[in-house]
Amino acid sequence: MSARRPIVAGNWKMNGDRAAARALATAVEKSSSGIATVDLVICPPAVHLTEVEGQLREAAGTEGRPQRVALGGQNAWDKPAGAFTGEVSPQMLADSGCRYVILGHSERRTLCGETDAVVNAKLKAALAAGLTPIVCVGETLTEREAGRTDEVVSGQVRGSLAGLGADDVGRLVIAYEPVWAIGTGRVATPDQAQAVHALIRGLLGSLAGAGTAAKVRIQYGGSVKPDNAADLAAQPDIDGALVGGASLDAAGFLAIARAFAG
Ligand code: 13P
Secondary structure: OOOOOOEEEEEEEOOOOOOHHHHHHHHHOOOEEEEEEEEEEEOOHHHHHHHHHHHHHHHHHHHHOOOOEEEEEEEOOOOOOOOOOOOOOHHHHHHHHHEEEEHHHHHHHHOOOOHHHHHHHHHHHHHHHEEEEEEEEOHHHHHOOOHHHHHHHHHHHHOOOOOOOOHHHHEEEEOOOOHHOOOOOOOHHHHHHHOOOOOOHHHHHHOOHHHHHHHHEEEEOOOHHHHHHHHHHHOOOOOOEEOHHHHHHHHHHHHHHHHHHH
């Protein structure tokens, strides 16, 4: 069990129309009341953010309590505004009610060519906008089978966090998402995940000091489901989950969050 407050985030990816987004957000907020010891985040498609923000506020309001589910973006550009057709700035995300933003997801690294340098620029822009970045790292199956997991993940952490001071490192959430486990149903074993989480925490220690490293929350992502979440949550350096497919079902997402609530 982690010594940090767990954070469980749902990455909805490019799924759902407006009606589905409204319904899912409402269901997650309404059913979240028993999970006070875990930070809950949902990351809908950018076009649905404003609407989902309203739904979360309304769902909590009808129950006369503060909102429990926070909002996050799935990506952001590295500038506050300007001639960047099709992009969304971190300031726009913040203005739409986001507190978090996922950066460097493997789908963006692979499909959109995002390098560590790109992720680094976006991360600095997101911090400047007051957002909490959820920075994703993870090796491919080929890299794992070649025994290169530690080298690849360390390189991504160093490159993505380059130039950050200890205070800024302390504001991050890191997500370890082995590419071979994303959307495949093939989850990393708790031991495999714990080993990489411990490696990342050690590296954060050398970059920002042991005190900061001990505070940073490191999520696991990749085929997390209600039936495997408890074993992951039992590991000392796994501080939550970044959930894809299973976050599209409110009951499943909250069952995962409950596993981290202990
Ligand atoms: P799945 O949970 O669908 O494997 O996706 C994980 C992920 O990519 C979360 O960002």
